[in-house]
Amino acid sequence: MSNKTITILNLYSNDMNIYGDRGNVLCIIKRLERYGYSTELIEYNHGDNFPDNIDIVIGGGGQDSGQSKIQQDLLKIGPKLQKLADDNVPMLMICGLYQLFGRFFKTSEGEIIKGIGILDIETFGKSERLIGNIITYSEQFGDIIGYENHSGQTFLGHEVNSLGRVRLGAGNNTLDVSEGAKYKNVIGSYLHGSLLPKNPAIADFLIEQAVIRKFGKFTKNKISDKYTDQARKITLKRPR
Amino acid sequence: MSKPLVTILGKTVKSFARLRGGGSALPGLVVERIDPNFIKDILSSLPLGVTVISGTNGKTTTTKMVVELLESQGLKVFTNRTGSNFSRGVAAALLSDINIKGKLDADIAVLELDEAHAVHFVDKIPPKFSLLLNVMRDQLDRFGEIDHTANLLRHVANATSEKVVLNRDDIRIANIAKSLDDKKVKFFGIDEKLLKYFPSDDNLHGSKYKNKITEKADVVLSKFHDDYATFTIDGKDITTKLKLNGIYNVFNAAAAIALVRSIIGKEINQKKLIEALSKVTPAFGRGEMLTIDGEPLELVLVKNPSGFQLGLKSFNPSGYATMIAINDNYADGRDMSWLWDVNFSSLANAGVDLVSGIRAYDMALRLDYDEVTIKNVEVDLKIALKNFISINKNQPKRIYCTYTAMTSIRKNLSKITKVEVVK
Numbered sequence: 025m026s027n028k029t030i031t032i033l034n035l036y037s038n039d040m041n042i043y044g045d046r047g048n049v050l051c052i053i054k055r056l057e058r059y060g061y062s063t064e065l066i067e068y069n070h071g072d073n074f075p076d077n078i079d080i081v082i083g084g085g086g087q088d089s090g091q092s093k094i095q096q097d098l099l100k101i102g103p104k105l106q107k108l109a110d111d112n113v114p115m116l117m118i119c120g121l122y123q124l125f126g127r128f129f130k131t132s133e134g135e136i137i138k139g140i141g142i143l144d145i146e147t148f149g150k151s152e153r154l155i156g157n158i159i160t161y162s163e164q165f166g167d168i169i170g171y172e173n174h175s176g177q178t179f180l181g182h183e184v185n186s187l188g189r190v191r192l193g194a195g196n197n198t199l200d201v202s203e204g205a206k207y208k209n210v211i212g213s214y215l216h217g218s219l220l221p222k223n224p225a226i227a228d229f230l231i232e233q234a235v236i237r238k239f240g241k242f243t244k245n246k247i248s249d250k251y252t253d254q255a256r257k258i259t260l261k262r263p264r
Numbered sequence: 265m266s267k268p269l270v271t272i273l274g275k276t277v278k279s280f281a282r283l284r285g286g287g288s289a290l291p292g293l294v295v296e297r298i299d300p301n302f303i304k305d306i307l308s309s310l311p312l313g314v315t316v317i318s319g320t321n322g323k324t325t326t327t328k329m330v331v332e333l334l335e336s337q338g339l340k341v342f343t344n345r346t347g348s349n350f351s352r353g354v355a356a357a358l359l360s361d362i363n364i365k366g367k368l369d370a371d372i373a374v375l376e377l378d379e380a381h382a383v384h385f386v387d388k389i390p391p392k393f394s395l396l397l398n399v400m401r402d403q404l405d406r407f408g409e410i411d412h413t414a415n416l417l418r419h420v421a422n423a424t425s426e427k428v429v430l431n432r433d434d435i436r437i438a439n440i441a442k443s444l445d446d447k448k449v450k451f452f453g454i455d456e457k458l459l460k461y462f463p464s465d466d467n468l469h470g471s472k473y474k475n476k477i478t479e480k481a482d483v484v485l486s487k488f489h490d491d492y493a494t495f496t497i498d499g500k501d502i503t504t505k506l507k508l509n510g511i512y513n514v515f516n517a518a519a520a521i522a523l524v525r526s527i528i529g530k531e532i533n534q535k536k537l538i539e540a541l542s543k544v545t546p547a548f549g550r551g552e553m554l555t556i557d558g559e560p561l562e563l564v565l566v567k568n569p570s571g572f573q574l575g576l577k578s579f580n581p582s583g584y585a586t587m588i589a590i591n592d593n594y595a596d597g598r599d600m601s602w603l604w605d606v607n608f609s610s611l612a613n614a615g616v617d618l619v620s621g622i623r624a625y626d627m628a629l630r631l632d633y634d635e636v637t638i639k640n641v642e643v644d645l646k647i648a649l650k651n652f653i654s655i656n657k658n659q660p661k662r663i664y665c666t667y668t669a670m671t672s673i674r675k676n677l678s679k680i681t682k683v684e685v686v687k
Binding site: 042043044045046047050051054087088089156157171173216217218221222251252254255257258259262263 | 401409410411592598599600601602603605622623625626628629630632633634641643
């Protein structure tokens with residue numbers, strides 16, 4: 025292993041970590057190691073000091089109780105995250121943190137939960153829960169596969185692109201065919217599964233951006249994805 | 265339609281369903297459609313009423329324990345034994361046990377119900393007693409969120425008329441006591457030293473062991489070593505040998521004792537109770553031990569991250585051939601995310617011999633990311649099972665399997681070889 029170290033920040037690992045979100049962190053760490061890099065994992069939880077020199081930020085989903093617990097703290101560190109995002113730091117935000125990276129979440133009772141606005145998206149709580157296997161297609165990443173489970177419906181503003189177009193499932197909302205959002209190297213998505221292990225194209229994108237940003241170039245040596253390819257093939261054939 | 269007629273019709277559907285080799289819940293569904301009050305009318309006639317057991321993990325084995333403990337006290341118990349724990353399954357079980365006039369010869373009904381169905385059930389038939397075991401992340405695609413699941417159980421507790429038995433060391437279960445009259449609540453618990461073997465959902469998801477024990481529990485599991493467990497019952501220590509496999513089953517024994525003590529009251533015969541407890545074996549596929557070609561084969565049912573993690577903690581992989589079978593049928597849960605909430609690194613030294621099931625490659629991928637070596641992957645369970653048994657002929661074997669994988673394995677095992685149930 026080289027002495028080149030990539031530092032990964034896992035946002036709110038205690039409260040925003042549901043449906044296998046830790047698989048995303050594990051995937052980034054293992055793939056970086058297999059590509060020959062050292063890794064450092066920093067778990068950030070509410071009240072902690074926000075660390076410097078971050079190369080990748082990963083965040084997950086939570087229950088309502090978890091979201092309300094971290095919201096104030098997130099607003100506090102929001103400007104720091106915005107600076108990192110503007111500075112092309114790659115980030116992946118799933119479900120709950122995807123929503124809170126947007127402008128606001130309006131609950132079904134009408135309460136407005138303010139987000140940090142890195143992503144130009146707005147989310148509205150609905151009574152219907154969108155649950156099941158989901159397949160989306162993106163020109164950059166190909167078929168993106170996962171599992172969605174959310175009652176918030178997200179709508180994209182003009183400053184973001186969607187991550188993919190839905191082929192099976194619901195995605196951001198029940199009205200259009202978009203799923204997820206992308207601003208610079210920040211990716212937001214509703215997909216669990218976990219997302220990265222079964223979508224190595226996205227994992228490698230985050231890794232490549234982080235390595236290039238820190239060390240100038242990334243040489244992608246081949247690592248085995250034999251189980252990944254088979255798992256993807258089978259998942260693509262499973263019912264909703 | 266008159267009750268005897270509904271009964272006869274249901275029994276007929278049941279025998280047809282059995283001929284077809286069909287599921288256990290179908291006849292119950294038919295009866296429920298025809299007579300929605302079928303279950304209520306029969307169960308409300310029982311002298312000790314209805315007891316509901318719910319929670320994420322351990323319902324089936326705990327229900328089996330409670331039934332056997334109540335029987336040790338001389339009670340006739342009706343239960344939904346088949347493990348089909350929806351109210352349809354209850355109706356189906358009733359059909360076997362009632363006589364043609366629709367009368368049930370029992371003192372009490374002890375029913376295992378999953379959280380979502382328990383809510384509907386208690387709205388129709390309020391239980392006298394309930395036992396709430398734990399709340400873990402299980403099939404969240406069905407229930408939404410864990411706090412929501414806890415609220416479903418709170419609803420069951422509120423509908424209970426006499427006693428609610430709660431897990432003191434599961435924070436979400438213990439909190440249910442706050443909305444209940446103190447006199448209605450009894451706790452079971454576990455000694456602080458053993459708590460590390462029984463991580464709650466929050467412990468599994470990053471938080472450290474910080475459960476604060478403040479409530480006094482009626483029954484505490486205070487020691488567990490090899491096959492022996494010590495329970496502190498009403499302040500006195502009682503040690504007994506157990507046949508239960510898997511430490512989480514032993515904790516649920518404390519739950520079962522607390523519930524039976526609530527039901528029987530002062531009249532309880534503790535000697536008979538402990539004697540019965542020492543003989544209880546795990547339920548179908550819950551740490552079950554079989555013998556194949558003279559070597560033990562253990563089936564460990566895994567349904568959710570906490571259950572899988574507890575299974576991995578309970579059983580030492582060294583010396584064993586290990587197989588993992590993961591299906592994603594409706595009864596298993598379609599979402600595979602849960603595999604990423606389990607830490608498999610304890611299998612890294614021994615490796616895994618075979619990975620199978622519809623989602624075999626999801627499991628293989630998961631193991632690969634924990635650096636666990638895999639000898640073979642075979643999606644087809646029938647072929648996989650055959651290979652696993654023949655390749656590891658002279659070795660003890662263990663299979664971790666999801667629900668529908670387990671039923672398929674049981675079916676195929678009996679075709680391959682004579683299956684002997686050891687305990």
